[in-house]
Amino acid sequence: MSPNVNRVRVIALYKELHRLGRDYPDASYDFNGRMRRMFERNRHLTDPEDVEKAFKLGEYIKNETLALYSLRKYRALKRMYPEEGA
Structure with missing residues (x-):
């Protein structure tokens, strides 16, 4: 795939995860912060695999x-x- 297609896919995934992170039940887990760090750590990947x-x-x-x-x-x-009768 071309880099532009991958970029669009990754940005869409990031947005979806960010929206999901708003409702994450455990506030001490910091879902959005961990997710952001994960994306930043993989920012420089170039190999398609x-x-x-x-x-x-x-x-x-x-x-x-x-x-x-x-x-x-x-x-x-x-x-x-x-449940009834329980």
Whole structure:
């Protein structure tokens, strides 16, 4: 892929992770700060394989964070509607 296409993909991923980080439940973890440092550390990657590997890691983090949010919503709903007869 050309560097411009990779740049657009990475910036879009960064924005998505930043938006997800706003709602991260653990304030002491500093999700957005860690995410920013991760992107800064990989800023100078030029090898296409290394860039793709770092991008896949970012996608994995995004998917795991979305799963965490879904689980949090599920648990909140479960608390709101206790089981009958339990």
